[in-house]
Amino acid sequence: MKKLQQILLPWIIIILCLVILFHVYHHNNGKYSESDKGDPLPSNLHPTVEANKNRLIERAAKKNIDVVITEEVRSFKEQNRLYEQGRTRKGNIVTYAKGGESYHNYGLAIDFALENDTGKIIWNIQYDGNGNNQSDWYEVAAIAKELGFEWGGDWNNFKDYPHLQMTFGLSINQLQQGVRPKVD
Numbered sequence: 001m002k003k004l005q006q007i008l009l010p011w012i013i014i015i016l017c018l019v020i021l022f023h024v025y026h027h028n029n030g031k032y033s034e035s036d037k038g039d040p041l042p043s044n045l046h047p048t049v050e051a052n053k054n055r056l057i058e059r060a061a062k063k064n065i066d067v068v069i070t071e072e073v074r075s076f077k078e079q080n081r082l083y084e085q086g087r088t089r090k091g092n093i094v095t096y097a098k099g100g101e102s103y104h105n106y107g108l109a110i111d112f113a114l115e116n117d118t119g120k121i122i123w124n125i126q127y128d129g130n131g132n133n134q135s136d137w138y139e140v141a142a143i144a145k146e147l148g149f150e151w152g153g154d155w156n157n158f159k160d161y162p163h164l165q166m167t168f169g170l171s172i173n174q175l176q177q178g179v180r181p182k183v184d
């Protein structure tokens, strides 16, 4: 009888550990997944971001600058795919954020570019299409900042010139926990 206990006890401990690990894994996995029961992820821009995006396009147009919005909401999956670029896939590194780590994932960021008179997309941040001796790109960034956007071109470590975001004072960590900006 004592022998049987000696054989069974380690197995009972192993099985218990596996059960606990299984639960911990599932709990953490669910925490950041898109199907989390917390506040759902938006498929559209936050209404305030949407309104300011349109204001930005209008105000730039008054300065004879055509702004094109190249990116709005990005799913976690799309974000992870983008993160692979320049790492496990060819191309230049375009982001340092994995799925869930970008304001795009929460409908709080947009990317822009410029368009010239022939409809060509301009990525040159020195381009002066309206001929006022100022970079159109910086003119757009200035308007965006007036509207309350944070501009990726102001970041110190990685300059993301097309990127504009509104954080509403929320960190990525808070957004990952399911906290969302209020919609008024």
Ligand SMILES: [Zn+2]
Pocket (backbone or CB within 6 Å): 071, 104, 109, 110, 111, 160, 162, 163, 164
């Ligand atoms: Zn962006």
